[in-house]
Amino acid sequence: MSESSISLTRFSEAHIAGVTALYNDPAVTRQVLQMPFQSTEVWRKRLGVDDERQVKLVALHQDQVIGHLGLEQYSRIRRAHCGSLGMCVAVAWQSKGVGSMLLSAALEVADNWMNLRRVELTVYADNEAAIGLYRKFGFETEGLMRDYAVRDGGWVDTLAMARLR
Template structure:
């Protein structure tokens, strides 16, 4: 039986992806699930994403050359937090639930484990984003706490969940 799953390609972010990432995060349905402001310019994204930092991994998911997802993983620079890093991710609405988030997260966690030697990877997610929370739990993230009234979305205060994945020696 043929596989009908669309081909998803993961690449390190580069200059050619700026317009696609800008469009991704300027989609109101995506913006409402991340901590980005709406209507950001291409130049804002260029400055944010083009900064060269060895402790930051910036990935895009592509389908037929079009940006359909983005993930950033950044290891902390403070010496006492150098074992930890944080993740932020966005997936185009039409591609949610189709493996894009899983593909991005698997790639980032491979780098976190095998190249950055991160023991702890953490994130925050809106407490009502059940699909994202389910994805993170599938990859071993556990709930650590609730931040009440953490951010404004649609003119309302919303809670976020703090989650983390701890890696033990030799396994995730």
């Protein structure tokens, strides 16, 4: 499958079932902070807020959701130059350019439309593929957060990463 068969679009109501299925994949769930077995209603509420400080994108292949990215500008006045992002890609589509497409599109909006100076994220310290992707886009590790979350019954460390423009 080529990148030309993948399209990016703004998240809409039509994508809720696909996003729910994506995040409910056990291999995806273990790399994000979401709980397993979430309902479509949970995702509808979470993603249904329409706010110009939020950019919500999905990557599609033949109308199937294969990736999701959310970018949010902070609302506090003294942090309005900053945003945070979170993303995931379906396991079958990892290391095939989908993450790069999502991140590139989000950072173009962050830089040229939201005027964000700083974009930050957290990533599990053992997720080498994601860390490599973020580094490719200029993110640098700012710290290690020990025992940040529970995963598979054990504690896992997280890296705080940011990209400054």
